[in-house]
Amino acid sequence: MVAIIMGSDSDLPVMQKAADILQHLAVPFEMTIVSAHRTPARLFDFAQNAHTRGIEVVIAGAGGAAHLPGMVAAISPLPVIGVPVKSSNSIDGWDSILSILQMPEGVPVATVALNAARNAGILAAQMLSLKDPNLQERIVEYKKLMESTVLEKAQKMEDQR
Ligand code: RP5
Secondary structure, X not given: OEEEEEOOHHHHHHHHHHHHHHHHXXXXXXXXXXXXXXXXXXXXXXXXXXXXXXXXXXXEEEEOOOOHHHHHHHHOOOOEEEXXXXXXXXXXXXHHHHHHHOOOOOOOOEEOOOOOHHHHHHHHHHHHHOOOHHHHHHXXXXXXHHHHHHHHHXXXXXXXX
């Protein structure tokens, strides 16, 4: 089970991409809002208990002064994948990226690219697939689908010339 959390409902348009790919790969997940700054008690409760509830990977997205992924990683023993969101309070996205990326030694957050929630979902699925061969097979199929989509586009482009 994957937990997708985000600092605000305004992050949902970005974070929905993690939910979509997990759904595509048939990976069960929960999704909710946990704000490091506005609901700190909820953050502590989530991070302290996620692993006891059967959560195996956390995907955390936030923007601006994006402390959510790092604080979850500080408290929880679970792997945390951070999604920097270019939010309304983000200057240009770099603030979100650096807040999530530049963690101190001992407390890693696997940071994906700006707004790259789909990649966070794929990475979470890949982690879980290490002990689930059927899921690994679905990831192989997903890669084949990406390949055939690009090859079709290449063919179309070549045909138009
Ligand atoms: C962050 O502040 C949230 O993760 C969001 O990206 C940003 C703006 O939040 P709202 O003011 O839209 O609720 O904590």
